[in-house]
Amino acid sequence: MTTRSTAVLATGSANAAKLFVAALAFTSAYVGFSAYSNATAGTQARPAHQIVLSARELPVIEKIAAPVKVGEVTLSALAGGSGHCAKEYVARGRTTRSDPAQFVTYGWKLTRWSQATKTWRTYLADYDGFSGGTDTAEWRLHVSGDPGWYRVELSVAGAEAIKSDRFQVSC
Structure with missing residues (x-):
């Protein structure tokens, strides 16, 4: 004779198992789609992008007329x-x-x-x-x-x- 708590526990375990299987199926589908997307990405021609490089000029220190003396x-x-x-x-x-x-x-x-x-x-x-x-x-x-x-x-x-x-x- 099964008690009510055992029936609830069995039902909850069954639901948890169904959710786990669904999550596993979704993850597998996502990983498979990502792998397919990455595999086909290399075969498609991508448009060329122009890259512009820039440089910033650093300021030059003005020359000091005399060397620094001790205590100054x-x-x-x-x-x-x-x-x-x-x-x-x-x-x-x-x-x-x-x-x-x-x-x-x-x-x-x-x-x-x-x-x-x-x-x-x-x-x-x-x-x-x-x-x-x-x-x-x-x-x-x-x-x-x-x-x-x-x-x-x-x-x-x-x-x-x-x-x-x-x-x-x-x-």
């Missing part, structure tokens, strides 16, 4: 720029360490003059380092759509920050 930060603008109000700069500073075997860490900071607080506020920052006694650190920075007065600061671990002259970005 120089700033040069890249020729061109990527827009009307977008300016690109290269900041360079020469750092030295008394012990050449020691690793030197330094940080760059682009600060912007705030009229509201009458202080220099950090706009961008970057950090790096090198091994050895003396090295010229270089930082490429980008100011986009924010006119005002700026300056670049180079801070070496264990020494006072070196600041560039202020410069104005205008659109």
Whole structure:
């Protein structure tokens, strides 16, 4: 004598088996159609497409008149720029360490003059380092759509920050 729960379980199992067989048939048909489509695709002539390659010219850095001295930060603008109000700069500073075997860490900071607080506020920052006694650190920075007065600061671990002259970005 079968109980009602056994009948429901048997009916559910039969439905599940039917759904599995249907899904398997659908998948087989799809895979077969895809294989047929890929096999016939190579025999058909495809129209030729013209491909246009383009290259973007990178700006050339303006030459710095004198080499960078220790304790100084120089700033040069890249020729061109990527827009009307977008300016690109290269900041360079020469750092030295008394012990050449020691690793030197330094940080760059682009600060912007705030009229509201009458202080220099950090706009961008970057950090790096090198091994050895003396090295010229270089930082490429980008100011986009924010006119005002700026300056670049180079801070070496264990020494006072070196600041560039202020410069104005205008659109």
